[in-house]
Amino acid sequence: MPTRVKRPSILLKLGTTVGLVGFLGYLGYHVFTGAFGIESQKDMLDEIAVLKARQAAFQIEIDAYKHRIALFDPQRLDPDILTERAGAMLGLVQPDRILVVPEEG
Numbered sequence: 001m002p003t004r005v006k007r008p009s010i011l012l013k014l015g016t017t018v019g020l021v022g023f024l025g026y027l028g029y030h031v032f033t034g035a036f037g038i039e040s041q042k043d044m045l046d047e048i049a050v051l052k053a054r055q056a057a058f059q060i061e062i063d064a065y066k067h068r069i070a071l072f073d074p075q076r077l078d079p080d081i082l083t084e085r086a087g088a089m090l091g092l093v094q095p096d097r098i099l100v101v102p103e104e105g
Contacts, residue, residue: 032038071081087093 030037034040070076071078087097
């Protein structure tokens with residue numbers, strides 16, 4: 001009994017090729033326009049620059065607060081600053097002194 005080998009259909013090969021090329025096109029599209037694609041990377045870099053600038057501004061503000069807190073350290077407390085702040089807060093100033101009040105902001 002002779003056996004006959006069945007040749008694969010040309011449509012099967014063509015369908016597989018078209019499917020794989022379509023899948024490659026899908027992947028290629030998302031490389032450029034996906035959430036982490038090349039175009040989104042530019043937006044992310046811009047956002048990183050903005051956030052670093054905000055971080056620097058917050059760090060300056062934090063350092064200013066740390067400096068103001070350090071002024072109240074009992075080991076380094078300056079009596080002149082304490083007298084000026086107490087006078088400004090209570091509204092009491094000696095007549096021979098000039099009081100400079102910083103603007104709140």
